[in-house]
Amino acid sequence: AQSVAQPEDQVNVAEGNPLTVKCTYSVSGNPYLFWYVQYPNRGLQFLLKYITGDNLVKGSYGFEAEFNKSQTSFHLKKPSALVSDSALYFCAVRLINTGTASKLTFGTGTRLQVTL
Amino acid sequence: EAQVTQNPRYLITVTGKKLTVTCSQNMNHEYMSWYRQDPGLGLRQIYYSMNVEVTDKGDVPEGYKVSRKEKRNFPLILESPSPNQTSLYFCASIRDVRSYNEQFFGPGTRLTVL
Numbered sequence: 001a002q003s004v005a006q007p008e009d010q011v012n013v014a015e016g017n018p019l020t021v022k023c024t025y026s027v028s029g030n031p032y033l034f035w036y037v038q039y040p041n042r043g044l045q046f047l048l049k050y051i052t053g054d055n056l057v058k059g060s061y062g063f064e065a066e067f068n069k070s071q072t073s074f075h076l077k078k079p080s081a082l083v084s085d086s087a088l089y090f091c092a093v094r095l096i097n098t099g100t101a102s103k104l105t106f107g108t109g110t111r112l113q114v115t116l
Numbered sequence: 117e118a119q120v121t122q123n124p125r126y127l128i129t130v131t132g133k134k135l136t137v138t139c140s141q142n143m144n145h146e147y148m149s150w151y152r153q154d155p156g157l158g159l160r161q162i163y164y165s166m167n168v169e170v171t172d173k174g175d176v177p178e179g180y181k182v183s184r185k186e187k188r189n190f191p192l193i194l195e196s197p198s199p200n201q202t203s204l205y206f207c208a209s210i211r212d213v214r215s216y217n218e219q220f221f222g223p224g225t226r227l228t229v230l
Contacts, residue, residue, distance in 0.1 A: 009156075034218055043120075043206060044159075046218040090158060103174075104149075104208075104219060108158040 002027040006107035013081045021076040021110045023091030032094040033074040039087045081114045120222035128228045137192045139207030146212040148190040153204040197229040
């Protein structure tokens with residue numbers, strides 16, 4: 001079975017400071033990892049993904065994430081937070097098996113609050 | 117514009133009154149899926165469809181039905197809704213099961229069952 005853990009329900013950051021939203025995963029095989037963001041009253045928007053290659057992945061709105069295989073982590077980062085980054089962030093993992101569906105397993109979400 | 121649409125966006129209903137939430141995508145995607153989002157639980161998959169006339173249960177299928185008669189549409193049916201189905205529902209699609217791409221999500225349907 002595959003699972004994702006987001007250990008923090010909420011992360012508070014001052015605008016201009018760096019932010020990190022944590023994610024760890026458990027999967028048998030090679031993981032495909034994703035970050036999505038959900039703004040109030042909106043659907044989920046794709047931020048970035050790791051499939052293979054460089055462990056540091058860059059995505060939308062200045063976000064990046066670092067894949068760490070030994071720690072089974074995929075933490076989301078941004079060098080300088082903006083108030084407009086305040087939203088709910090979901091980490092997700094996927095395992096593609098031949099003949100089965102592409103199951104996406106989500107973490108429970110982390111609410112990011114950026115204040116002035 | 118490539119998108120996934122859902123209707124209605126908001127729905128308040130009563131226990132036992134059958135309802136359907138529609139989902140449509142215009143990207144010719146083979147794979148479609150329904151999720152429900154609940155506080156502290158993240159998103160959980162209800163049903164998915166790998167192609168027309170091919171559907172299967174996700175993690176929380178009880179109380180739901182789906183159909184996939186056309187490639188673009190994947191309606192979610194609640195035959196006899198109950199209060200524990202009050203939730204935020206998302207439809208999503210992806211080109212095919214082997215695709216490494218991200219899933220496209222609809223805007224969500226907030227359902228309240230009284």
